[in-house]
Amino acid sequence: MKLNSLEEEIEALTNFGLTKYEALIYLSALKIGLSTASKIGKVSGIRREEVYRTIPKLEKAGLLERVLGRPIKVRALPIEDALEILVERQETEASKKLRNLIITKEELVDRLGHVTQKYHEKEERANFVLITEKDTLSKRVSSLIERAESTIDFIDSFENAFRFVLIYADALKVARKKNVKVRIITNYPNDVELIPRSLKKHVPENSFIVKYSSSLPSRYAIFDGNNAMITTSTGDTFSESKCLWTNDANLVGIIQRDFEDQIKDSVDWKDVDDIHIQKLAQIMDRVKPRDHLVLFYDSVKAKHNTLFSYIHKGLELNQAVAYVCAEETTDQVLEAMREYGIEVEKNLQTKALSVLDYTDMYIRDGEFNMDEVMELWAKFYDDAIARGFTGLRVTGEMSCFIQHDLIEELIAYENALHTVLDIPMTAICAYNSNLLSKVENPINVYSELVRAHGKVLFAGRDNRIGKIEVRAG
Incomplete structure (x- = not known):
């Protein structure tokens, strides 16, 4: 059993945290059953010294068992048991790493909080930011929804409006606690009650308005009348589009007036x-x-x-x-x-x-x-x-x-x-x-x-x- 004859199996086991030598020695022991280190070395093609160094590591990991006698022999755990042990080990290591990251995050926030404060102070000035990366856009929109104090206004196609409600459901729940009013304008759908039904799960019915229009010349979202996200690409959903964020008072004011004009000319979902x-x-x-x-x-x-x-x-x-x-x-x-x-x-x-x-x-x-x-x-x-x-x-x-x-x-x-x-x-x-x-x-x-x-x-x-x-x- 040479290294190149088990490449796929070895590669698979390395994904569970084993080295290539550890994977090959375990597979050799699994194939031949109870055996000595010398025999495992011959079957695997690995030098005996390397086998002797690796076997204790596999024993410690719980993948090999030592059988006392003369000479000392080892045997491999069944593959199902071995993989379960490796998965548990990966989970433990991942949890430990996550805890360390959380601690590090808190330390960095504590040390760099003054920098964040300066960032928000700068953000209060007129800014224009083109956001092209999906995760960055999603976090920015979620943040704007959660920070909203009075209104969230959204205008886009029916499909995108529906996805907006689904994708940002958790953020909308945060806005709900502050009685933020949500207003959505979209094109006429087949099911006029779909978006209202979805919104009711996150926002009280008296806190949202859904209206339909036969014409949607623009696609954007406005938060509290002082922040706007404007979609710059066509066809994509709002959460996947390139978007321009701005807090420029003049531009946001123009967009807000456009929204008010659109909502006057649109039909409430209850009246369709x-x-x-x-x-x-x-x-x-x-x-x-x-x-x-x-x-x-x-x-x-x-x-x-x-x-x-x-x-x-x-x-x-x-x-x-x-x-x-x-x-x-x-x-x-x-x-x-x-x-x-x-x-x-x-x-x-x-x-x-x-x-x-x-x-x-x-x-x-x-x-x-x-x-x-x-x-x-x-x-x-x-x-x-x-x-x-x-x-x-x-x-x-x-x-x-x-x-x-x-x-x-x-x-x-x-x-x-x-x-x-x-x-x-x-x-x-x-x-x-x-x-x-x-x-x-x-x-x-x-x-x-x-x-x-x-x-x-x-x-x-x-x-x-x-x-x-x-x-x-």
């Missing part, structure tokens, strides 16, 4: 749903006859809230409404309408509301006939007017075309309806974004659908209403 509802209601108020809209949604909730708002407004205006189902059954859609607050039974009875399966409208007997569908819509409109309704609103879930692999027919149908409908009704064609992304050449299909419609709506995942965008045709 109301804002979306108002925005959607305004959109539906502007919908008029012959409008041909497309809705892209990525959750059932987003689809329901958008389409049911559209339907509810139509019923308020004494218009007839038709809903064509594809992803859900007619019973499921009717039940969802009831939960939304639409008077389903009343409107079914007066023929104001019709909910159809796509097999009764779009794809009959497995085939799509554009002329027949156009005639059916014209008949729906004529019947609505004949019954005394002021107009007709229709909407259809278009995923059935994707499921039946009728993409070309779908594009042709949408183009035939035109961006401005020939029939004086209003129509929203609803598309599941997740299904649409799986078709061949989804970008081309998406572009064709956008061009075929006069207005485009987007309903985002997880929001009760979602992100709504209206694009003029």
Whole structure:
């Protein structure tokens, strides 16, 4: 057993605190069992004198046992026991070293305290410091949070704001004891309650404000209105970015005024749903006859809230409404309408509301006939007017075309309806974004659908209403 044949094992044991000779002698004894120092020397290839000097060290460490007799022999402890002993020894040495470091730290602080005082006196003057090292930045931010007496203001992306709360949780607990107010501005997230929920663990609810904005031109944190950390790089999280720290009164004042302007124009997390509802209601108020809209949604909730708002407004205006189902059954859609607050039974009875399966409208007997569908819509409109309704609103879930692999027919149908409908009704064609992304050449299909419609709506995942965008045709 030569040294170079056990390089990996020897290297591993040196990490536990053994020298290379100690590791090789132990491994040799482990391999051959009870043996003399002379035999260990032959097996290991180490000179006998070196073996005799090393064996007592391994005995003292508890890795070898001496068996009395003539000649004296030794044997190695099993590897599991030996490693446990070595780990305990490393822990003891590390604890001793840590205690010594703590004592040394206290001595140095005591001896150099006057230097620290001078540093803080200098810091009170206007300074600008670029911090590029992650640990240094983390310590500086933690210190600023813990030293804050009144306010901590933070503005950054939602992801970075959430990480800020998690990373500096302990420092925020210190600030909490002084009733420091925390104000955060970030962009609209999918879960508007995530940051408030996390903050509540560290800061009383009456001591923090979380607001959302559609525009975040800057990324920074302000402490007590007299210290600021400004992110100088894009994309990185706040704790990993290069940051400029300053206590310059003029610059901090400008940043503070910017924050106050931003917070005035932002929406409190508790009011986000109301804002979306108002925005959607305004959109539906502007919908008029012959409008041909497309809705892209990525959750059932987003689809329901958008389409049911559209339907509810139509019923308020004494218009007839038709809903064509594809992803859900007619019973499921009717039940969802009831939960939304639409008077389903009343409107079914007066023929104001019709909910159809796509097999009764779009794809009959497995085939799509554009002329027949156009005639059916014209008949729906004529019947609505004949019954005394002021107009007709229709909407259809278009995923059935994707499921039946009728993409070309779908594009042709949408183009035939035109961006401005020939029939004086209003129509929203609803598309599941997740299904649409799986078709061949989804970008081309998406572009064709956008061009075929006069207005485009987007309903985002997880929001009760979602992100709504209206694009003029």
